[in-house]
Amino acid sequence: MSAFASTETEFEVETRYASFPSLALDCGITLLNPEVAYETYGELNAERTNAILVLHAFSGDAHAAGVSRESGQPGWWSAMIGPGLAFDTDRYFVISSNVLGGCRGTTGPGSLDPATGERYAMRFPVITIGDMVRLQKMLIDSLGVERLLAVAGGSMGGMQALEWTVAYPDAVAAAIPIATTSRHSAQQIAFNEVGRQAIMADPDWNQGDYYDSKPPARGLAVARMVGHITYMSDASMRQKFGRRLRDRDAFGFDFSADFEVESYLRYRGSQFVTRFDANSYLYITKAMDYFDLAASRGSLAVAFERTRARFLVLSFTSDWLYPTYQSLETLAALRSRNIDAAFCELTSNYGHDAFLLEAKEQSDMVTGFLESVHRDVQAAKREPEAAKRASASVAQEIVDRFDYAMIAEIIEPESRVLDLGCGDGQLIAWLGEHKRVDGRGVEIDPGNVRRAIARGVSVYQSDIEQGLADYPDGAFDFVILSHTLQEMRYPMRVLREMLRVGRHAIVTFPNFGHWSTRLAHLVSGRSPNTKLFPYPWHDSPNLHFLTIHDFLALCREQSWIVERQIFVRGNREARVLPNVFAEVAVFSIRSSDASAAAGA
C-alpha cells in the first residue's frame, strides 16, 4: 500500500534506464557506458515544446511523481507534479532522472566499472554539477527534446537548473531554481566536509571498499544527523520538538536519548544507511562544494551572458543553509544582464526543507509562470513576429482609474516598462494586454508578489528603495511610481534610480497643495485630514508630503526635464491653478543627462 493517500494524482510509474557510450568529465576522465535511471510523466506534444526537466536534491532519485510500481511509494515531488498540479502532467511532459554519482540507478561509485568488472568505490572519478547536467542533456536528446520548456529543482536541483541555463542557453526556455545558490559558500563546504570526515572516520568505511562487508553505518548516520539539522530551522525544531522528553517524565541522568530531538536524529541517521550509499555521499557533496557558476567564466554576470531563459527564483525566509542572500546574488547577476527574473521569498518556518514541504505556497506561482512561458514559446513558434506577453483577465478597477488611464496614455506600445510598487501586477497585466509592453514589477508585499507571479507577471520582491541597484542604466523605457513617492523614506534616491534605469520616469502623487489641505491646516490649526489625505496624523502610511509646486521645484533644482504633466481632479484634468485644485498629479520626466537617455 502506498503511504500517499491522494486519489486524483495517484498514477503508477516505472523507472526506466538509458545507456550512453561515454561521458567526458570535467576532471579530464572519460566515463564509459554511463547509465541513467529516469522517469517521465505526461506526454510530449507534437511541437515538442512542453518538456520540463525536474532535478532532484542531494539524496533524491528519479522517482519524482506518481506511485512507484516497484516500491508503492510516492515520488519526492508528488505534491507538485501530476494532473492539475503545478507541473501539470495533463499539459506538460515532465522528466526526472537520478544524478550521476548517485546510488539509485544512475552510474555512481557503487556501480561496476566496465574496465575491471568490479565496483568503482573510491576509484570512481570525482564529478561536478556540470558533469551531471551533461549526462542529463544526453538523456533529453535521446528523448527527442531539443529545447526544454523549463528546468526546475530545489537545493542541488536548483544548482543543476542554473548550470543548465549557462551550459545550454539555447536548450532552456525557463528555469525555476529554488532555495539554492550559484556557488557553495565556506559554511556549506564546511558542513559537507564534516559529513565526509564522519564517514571516513568510520573504520567500516575501509577506504570505500565495503561493498562486500558492512557499510560505514555509524559514520553515515552522524553525517546525516548534521544534514538534518541544517535542513530544518531553529524555529521548526522548536515547534516540532521543543524540549520535550522522549518516553519519560524526567531527565534520565544518563546518555540515552532524553529529548525527542535526540531520538529523532538517531532514528533518521540510522535509517539513512538503508537507502543511501556512503560513497555516493562523498562524491555528491564534493560536486556541490565544487559548484561555482562564476569561477571558470570570470563572473556570474558573464556566466549568464548567453542565457535567454526567463527565471522564477524562489527562496524561504527560514532557510539558513541556502539563505535568501544567495538567491539575491544570482538575481543581481541576472538583472545586471537585464534577464527577466521573477523572485519571491516565501515566508516559512520549515528552513531548507520548505522547498519540499511548502508545495501549496509554490504551486500557484509555478503554475502561472509555466503558463506564461508556455504561451510565449507557443506564440514565438506559431507567429514569431507577433510574440507578445498576453495576460489573462484584468480587473475593472484598472479601467476605471483615471490616473492609470493617463499613465497608459504616456506609455508607448511594445516598450519595456518597470512598475515600482506594482501590487498584484494588475497595471502591468493591463499594459501587457493593451499596449503589448514587456512589463516587470517590483513589489515588497509577498502576498502581492505571489498573486502577480501567479497571473504570469514577472515581479521581483524587494523594497523599492533597494530594488533598482542591479539594473543596468537605461534597462527600461518607462519606470512607473504610482501613488507611492509620499510613502518612501528616501524619495530622492528612488527618483534618481528611476531616471538611471529608465529613459522616462512616470510619477503620480496626491497633491498636498490642494486647497482643502491648505485651508484645513490654516483654519483648523491641525494636521490636515481631508478626503485627499484621509488618515489621522497618527495613523497615516504617508511619510512625506509634497505639493505640485514642490515637485516642479525639485525638477528645476535637479535639471530634470518635465515631458508631460497631467493634473487630475476627480475623473478629469484640472487645467486651472493645478496646485490649488488638482488632487493627483501625473508627471513624466527624464534626465537631462544625454548619456543616460542614450543608454537605452
Place this chain on the structure above:
Amino acid sequence: MSAFASTETEFEVETRYASFPSLALDCGITLLNPEVAYETYGELNAERTNAILVLHAFSGDAHAAGVSRESGQPGWWSAMIGPGLAFDTDRYFVISSNVLGGCRGTTGPGSLDPATGERYAMRFPVITIGDMVRLQKMLIDSLGVERLLAVAGGSMGGMQALEWTVAYPDAVAAAIPIATTSRHSAQQIAFNEVGRQAIMADPDWNQGDYYDSKPPARGLAVARMVGHITYMSDASMRQKFGRRLRDRDAFGFDFSADFEVESYLRYRGSQFVTRFDANSYLYITKAMDYFDLAASRGSLAVAFERTRARFLVLSFTSDWLYPTYQSLETLAALRSRNIDAAFCELTSNYGHDAFLLEAKEQSDMVTGFLESVHRDVQAAKREPEAAKRASASVAQEIVDRFDYAMIAEIIEPESRVLDLGCGDGQLIAWLGEHKRVDGRGVEIDPGNVRRAIARGVSVYQSDIEQGLADYPDGAFDFVILSHTLQEMRYPMRVLREMLRVGRHAIVTFPNFGHWSTRLAHLVSGRSPNTKLFPYPWHDSPNLHFLTIHDFLALCREQSWIVERQIFVRGNREARVLPNVFAEVAVFSIRSSDASAAAGA
C-alpha cells in the same frame, strides 16, 4: 615564550586547587571529595565588596587571565581581565574556576573515583549547570566572599551566571550574561547530540574506558568540527576562507582538502584531542542540554522572582548558535519583574565567537556597568538610606535645553523614570544626579546604547514601538518621550503603552501648528520648510506631523487627563495663542483609568 605580546597586562598567574568534602548533585548522587582548579587576579578589599566571578564556556578552563606560570599561555579572557581592563584587577578581585565535569583540574569523568581508586569514565554521575554553580558557591565561601559584586561569562559561562542569580539571589549584586540563553533549544541540543554520537561511534571510545589506551580522536575531531562551524558565522567563514583553495591552483578532483575551510576544520578537530577529554565533552554538553532555568520553577519570570541583581545582557548580531532572541527571552522575564536590565546587541560578523573576540566593543560597557554597580553597593554599605545612583559628568547641553528643564520640573525626586529614545543617556544621568531618580532608558541606536551603558545608565536596546510590552503595568512613575512622537510609525501604540507602564507620560514635540509652518504652507503652496521643520519634504526624519490642537483633541478623544502643558518659544514659555506661537509643546498626561494609575 607567551603568544600574548601585550606588555601592560602581562602578569604571571598560577592555578590553585581547593577540595571540599562532598557535593550533592541534582541527579541525587553525592560526589565525594570534589576538587576545584581556580585562579584569582587582584585583591579582595577590606569590605569584601569587590569580588567578581568569571565563568568559562564549554571548552575553557580556570586560566582566564594573565600568563600561566605553567604553560606561558595567556588566559581565555586576557583581553578583558587585568589592570586597567574591563574587569579591572586594580579595583576588583576576579575569580575563575574550571567547571565540574571538566578535564582541566576540576573533578570530572577523567578523575579518580575515591571509592574505587579508578577513573570515573562513564561511571561519573550526569551533572547539571546547577551542580557546577553549587561547587562554585563552595569555592566562593571558602575564599571569604559572602556576596559577589558580579558574575560574568559568555555562552555556557552565561548560563552559569544566570543560574547564580536564581540559585543564590542574595549572593550576587550584578550579572553579565553574554551570548547565552536561559534554556537550551532543540537546535542546540541537536548539535550537541551530533557531537556525542560522533564520539560514541568511534570504536576507540570503548564505552568511555580509553584512559589506558588511545582516546577516540577521530570521533572527538568530528564533534569539534561541527562545534567550530556553529561558533563562526556564515559571514565570518566567507570572510576568513571564502572558496579559497589550499596549496593548489585548481581542484584536486580527489578527497584531500581542496578548500582552506576544509583544512582549517581538519586541523582544529585534530588539535582538540590534545587538550580535551572526550568524556568531558559528553558530560558538559549534556549539562548544557539539561539547562532550563524555568523548568523546575514554573516560568522564567518566577525563576527570577527573588533575584535582586542588576543585569547587563549582551548578544551579537551574527551569533546564530545563541541568537539574540534567546537573550530577549531572558530580558522579557527580567523586565516583567521590573528587574533592572541593560541590554545591547553588538554588531559583529564573528558569530558566537564574538563574545571572546569583540573585547574592545564590550569593554567600555562592562567598565561602566561595574563602576555603577560598585558605586551602588558601596553606597548601600556605607549609607544605606541615601543609596542613590550617582552619575559622572553631564554635558552642558542638557542644562541649556529649556524643554529638558521643563521635563525636570515635572519629574518628582527619587521617582522611577523611563526615557524612551534616550540617546546616549544624558537626560537620565542628569536626572539621576539632580533628582536622584531610578532612571532607565530605551534606545535603538547601538552606538548610543553603548555610550549610555558605558556611563552607567541602564539602557535597553530596542525599537520604542516594540520595547515596552514586557514591562508590567505601572512599572514607572514617569515615562518620557521627548521630540520623538513625530518620528514614530504608530504613535498611538506608543502613547497607549506609555500610559500603561507609567503613571504619568511626558511628551514633547515640535508644533506643526506654529504660524511659520502654516503660513509657509498656505503662501508658498509647498510642504513647509521652516526653522522648526528644517528638512526638505523628501529628506525628513519626521513621519507624522501634529499640532498642539491635534494632541489636545486626541487627549479628549481618548479621555486622557492633561496634567501639565507647557508651551515653549525660544527659551521661555509661550502663554498666548500657543498653537500659533509655540515651537515646542511639553505635555504631562495620565490615563483616566483609575486601575492603571493604582497599579503603581
